[in-house]
Amino acid sequence: NGVAAREQAMIARRQKLLGPAYRLFYSNPVHLVRGEGVWLYDPDGNRYLDVYNNVASVGHCHPHVVAALARQAAVLNTHTRYLNDTILDYAEKLLVHFPPELSHVMFTCTGSEANDLAYRAACAHTGGTGMIVTQLAYHGVTVAISEMSPSLGGGITLGQQVRTVPAPDLYRGGGEDVGEEMARHVRAAIADLQACGIRPAALLVDTIFSSDGVFADPPGFLAPAVAAIRDAGALFIADEVQPGFGRTGEGMWGFSRHGLVPDMVTLGKPMGNGHPIAGMVARPEILERFGSRTRYFNTFGGNPVSCAVGQAVLEVIEGEDLVRNAAETGAYLRQGLMALAERFEIIGDVRGAGLFVGVELVADRAGKTPATAETARLVNGLRDRRVLISAAGPAANVLKIRPPLVFRREHADLFLEAMEAELTALPAG
Numbered sequence: 001n002g003v004a005a006r007e008q009a010m011i012a013r014r015q016k017l018l019g020p021a022y023r024l025f026y027s028n029p030v031h032l033v034r035g036e037g038v039w040l041y042d043p044d045g046n047r048y049l050d051v052y053n054n055v056a057s058v059g060h061c062h063p064h065v066v067a068a069l070a071r072q073a074a075v076l077n078t079h080t081r082y083l084n085d086t087i088l089d090y091a092e093k094l095l096v097h098f099p100p101e102l103s104h105v106m107f108t109c110t111g112s113e114a115n116d117l118a119y120r121a122a123c124a125h126t127g128g129t130g131m132i133v134t135q136l137a138y139h140g141v142t143v144a145i146s147e148m149s150p151s152l153g154g155g156i157t158l159g160q161q162v163r164t165v166p167a168p169d170l171y172r173g174g175g176e177d178v179g180e181e182m183a184r185h186v187r188a189a190i191a192d193l194q195a196c197g198i199r200p201a202a203l204l205v206d207t208i209f210s211s212d213g214v215f216a217d218p219p220g221f222l223a224p225a226v227a228a229i230r231d232a233g234a235l236f237i238a239d240e241v242q243p244g245f246g247r248t249g250e251g252m253w254g255f256s257r258h259g260l261v262p263d264m265v266t267l268g269k270p271m272g273n274g275h276p277i278a279g280m281v282a283r284p285e286i287l288e289r290f291g292s293r294t295r296y297f298n299t300f301g302g303n304p305v306s307c308a309v310g311q312a313v314l315e316v317i318e319g320e321d322l323v324r325n326a327a328e329t330g331a332y333l334r335q336g337l338m339a340l341a342e343r344f345e346i347i348g349d350v351r352g353a354g355l356f357v358g359v360e361l362v363a364d365r366a367g368k369t370p371a372t373a374e375t376a377r378l379v380n381g382l383r384d385r386r387v388l389i390s391a392a393g394p395a396a397n398v399l400k401i402r403p404p405l406v407f408r409r410e411h412a413d414l415f416l417e418a419m420e421a422e423l424t425a426l427p428a429g
């Protein structure tokens, strides 16, 4: 399988020390020791073009973020039971990026905790427990949230209070308006919950449908589903862990593309550029019941170092105009991929928003049969060319392309060249 002896030894050591639940990317796993901007380096000094990491969103080891972290770590790190300006300064700066109705923010360390907190607040506010998610959603690792993360597969039993709806797939949809179709499924899920005596609490969706296979168009398609959940007295939670912080190129959040104001928004991954900070933003009325009955203390959530990092990340996004770069470089990248689609039949669909791009590979365009094996081959082939991406979707045939937001045209060109070479090398179907 081409894995060198040193890496084979590391894999054995991982298994011995970390046990069986971890998974590595690629048949020849990548060993990394350093990162800078869009580049990752192995111990031999080889560089890999990172077209996949949406966590190090402003670029690996961005000096402004690193300096903010080091500066605050040298001064004070405590928690939210003391007064400290860092959390307030960051909260103010972050909330500026939200519609005015969303005026409270609570901090956690992971996206999973943010979703868990949103779930608890939704239950407290509505008096219900019923949750609706998409068929291949991923929302996190806690007991409650893993039970509403069907993408975890066979090892997970969905909660009794959880219902799934198909993702809004414009490529494979039956020709119906995707927004109306999703709303119809949400109404059916609500009816099913009610028939089982379960009051709905919320519709929770990743607004770019990352693990479902990346669905972005047409903008606005989420509105009818959100209207349906609100008609049932329940809430809409936008999981912005993947699309948030400018990635979609149209404002800071995926939900903005849909012309919506969610009841709660959960944040994570790119929020700290790799440092573990996450959070939940809410309409104040939704936190009233939860907050009056429950004390919330998260030891590390909202600590001064994390908040200094979060603030530095926002400064870089603003200072380097990264939302605009996501729009411009994303459009350029999609154009390049569409040009490849004219030459390579296997590319069935190119979709996405900003620097969140999905490319669906199919064995035949008419039947849209998923080209699952070829997708894995392509992802591994790119890795051998030191270009890193991954795949998603129910048949793992959607290339998931999500570089740091400092990805420029020159990097897109490198990626497209590698794609062209790999597509050419694929055996004809």
Ligand code: PMP
Pocket (backbone or CB within 6 Å): 109, 110, 111, 112, 113, 115, 138, 139, 140, 141, 206, 210, 239, 241, 242, 268, 269, 278
């Ligand atoms: N929501 C979505 C949409 C995610 O992709 C993830 C992580 N992959 C999470 C939540 C959970 O975040 P974390 O891993 O930080 O707990």
